[in-house]
Amino acid sequence: MSATPRVASLPKGTFSDEAARYFFRDRDVQHVYHKLISDVFRATEHGDSDWSVIPIENTIDGSVSLHTDWLVHEVDLPIRAEWVYPAVQNLVGLRGELSGESGDWHPDNITKVLSHPVAMAQCYEFLRATLPHAELETLSSTSEAIRTVSENPGKGWAAIGTRTAAAEYGLDVLQESVTDHDNNYTRFLLVGNREYENPKATTHKTSILITLPDDYPGALHQVLSAFAWRRINLSKIESRPTKKKLGVYYFFIDILMSMDSVLLPAAIAEIEAIGCQVRVLGSYPSLPYVE
Amino acid sequence: MSATPRVASLPKGTFSDEAARYFFRDRDVQHVYHKLISDVFRATEHGDSDWSVIPIENTIDGSVSLHTDWLVHEVDLPIRAEWVYPAVQNLVGLRGELSGESGDWHPDNITKVLSHPVAMAQCYEFLRATLPHAELETLSSTSEAIRTVSENPGKGWAAIGTRTAAAEYGLDVLQESVTDHDNNYTRFLLVGNREYENPKATTHKTSILITLPDDYPGALHQVLSAFAWRRINLSKIESRPTKKKLGVYYFFIDILMSMDSVLLPAAIAEIEAIGCQVRVLGSYPSLPYVE
Structure with a gap:
């Protein structure tokens, strides 16, 4: 190996x-x-x-x-x-095939757009406004859509997908960022079990899973008290039904603090003391997006 | 019309x-x-x-x-x-094509299984155990997979999908409920704007969206107090980042109570009074599943 x-x-x-x-x-x-x-x-x-x-x-x-x-x-x-x-989703295709004399691609030359159904939905307004006459066909992934377009030249097909997949299959990015909202x-x-470090990380997070002892009103409220009075900031909270019993929930909580801090292990110990089960899913660096 | x-x-x-x-x-x-x-x-x-x-x-x-x-x-x-x-996902195909002399379908006769990628993942253990030699092909939906199998008879293809789609395209349910966990x-x-009533409904829920005035630690804790002391039961809570500003969240909360009750409108009024925005997404019957 x-x-x-x-x-x-x-x-x-x-x-x-x-x-x-x-x-x-x-x-x-x-x-x-x-x-x-x-x-x-x-x-x-x-x-x-x-x-x-x-x-x-x-x-x-x-x-x-x-x-x-x-x-x-x-x-x-x-x-x-x-x-x-x-x-970010992009409109991709073969520029040469979809262009007129000007050398620019023209919407009228696109007969069909292929993509993943959700990517289609994310670019809905763009498709309706720019390519109202194009047929829409859904496939299981955006890369599958791009591959299919690359294998069918001369038909006026285009795809919605990533820049990486476009490069992979030799297609051009006709228009960048065609998603309706730029804040997706x-x-x-x-x-994994292997350590990972990244010096670029600017923040640290801890993800925990809390199972309440009983489904009683206000249990979550009590759990959150342990974070609130310590002024520990949460970046996510989500309830999910346990698979064991209807009406019993566990909670995913993302905390903007490392387990290395003094406050967080203390909060978790208190939550366990009131009868909740706590599982730490990880304490890890959050990488910033850099182009 | x-x-x-x-x-x-x-x-x-x-x-x-x-x-x-x-x-x-x-x-x-x-x-x-x-x-x-x-x-x-x-x-x-x-x-x-x-x-x-x-x-x-x-x-x-x-x-x-x-x-x-x-x-x-x-x-x-x-x-x-x-x-x-x-x-529930099912294994569907043409029974006649996939059966031996006994009249029962046989795993060895299935060369390929088509489905939506997530449906495949839900039936992962089943596929690995029962059809380890079958090729797996992903399509954009389970109904698309079933349609494709129906259009390609004689090739030993099967699909993972719903009973309805199997009936729609004239395929047989070879094995029911092949999902690895039966509690999906x-x-x-x-x-919609039109009223809907259903006498079969046994419970009533109210869904609200709460935007906190500022992203301060403990704000959610304060909001939950309004429900906790009234012993109002929540069936779901989920934070989502607002699309306007990084680090600002809104919360989806599902409440096991109708807006017709006295307690719920009072709790919402209090939450608004402390500076939160509350939008009621609906107060509606929850239908039980009956086969």
Whole structure:
């Protein structure tokens, strides 16, 4: 086996692949691609890879709740880092094929646009305004859409997808950032048993899972008291039904503080003392987005 | 225009379609199908349909966060009902083609399984254990997968998808409920300006959106106090970043109480009094699942 560390992610050209490359920019790693997110998780759980890259919020690479459930129920892999990425979709195609004499691509030359259904929805206003006559066809991923366009030249087809996939399949970015809102973002986690450090990290986060002792009104309120009086800032809170019993919940809480601090372990100890179960999913650097 | 009320949803054979049929079981309505969730929303917003059916939790019909954002930012349609549906995937194909002399389908006869990538992931253990040699191919929806199998007889193909879509395209359910965990569920909302009543509803919920006046530690804790001391039970809480400013959040809260009660409007008035913005997204019946 090679000594080069291995990073598992969804296939080349997906946002997950872009995230995997970002986590290990300028480092010697081997990228290993899996079509199914379950295989991405299992690769690291079985030791075939050192880390897995998991899309966890606002993603079109699979289902957020499924990935979250896997992280909690199916595997036991600590979170090593997070990256919040402004998910930008582009209109891509063969410029030469879609252009008139001016050399610029022309909307009338586009007969069909292919993409992932959610990417289509994110670019809805753009498509309606710029390409009202184009047929829309949905495929299982944006990279699949780009691949299909590259394999069907001369038909006036275009795709909505990433810059990486466009480059991969030799297509041109006809128009950048065609998403209707420029504040979409996607959040990725790096999980695995191997340590990960990044000197560029400016913030540190801790993710915990809290299960309340009973489904009584106000239990969550009591839990939050432990953070509130210490002025510990939370960046996320989300309830999810446990899979065991209807009406019983666990809570994901993201805290803007490292477990190395004095305050956070004290808060967690108090929450456990009142009868809650607390599982620390990871205490990790949050990487800033840098172009 | 016909006087029959119109219900917009994602295409025939999707879970959304099953939900639309459930909401209007035994009623005279016209089902209108749209490929894009944006068109499902717009249909009712523009008055072409009376209601829209929106998959809102644990769904593979599109992206939950996108649908939630649309409900908050893009359209102003009150929630009229919810339905929580145990999302069951099945192995479907042509029984005759995949069977030996015994008349039962045999795993060795299946060369390829087609489905939506998330449905594949939900049935991961089943596929690995029962059909380890089958090729896996992902398409944009489970109904698309079933349609593709129906159009390619004689090749040993099968699909993972819904019972409705199997019936629609003349395929057999080879094995029921092949999802690895039998407690998956999907939540659907019925939204629209037209009233909706259902005598079968056993519970009532109210969904609100709270924006905190400032991102100060403990603000959420204070908001929850208003519910806690009244012993008002919450069934969901979720923070989402506002699209306006980084680090500012709004909270979705689902409350197990109708706005017709005395306590809930009082709690909301107090939360507003401390400087929070509250938007009531709807107060509606929650329909039980009945086979």
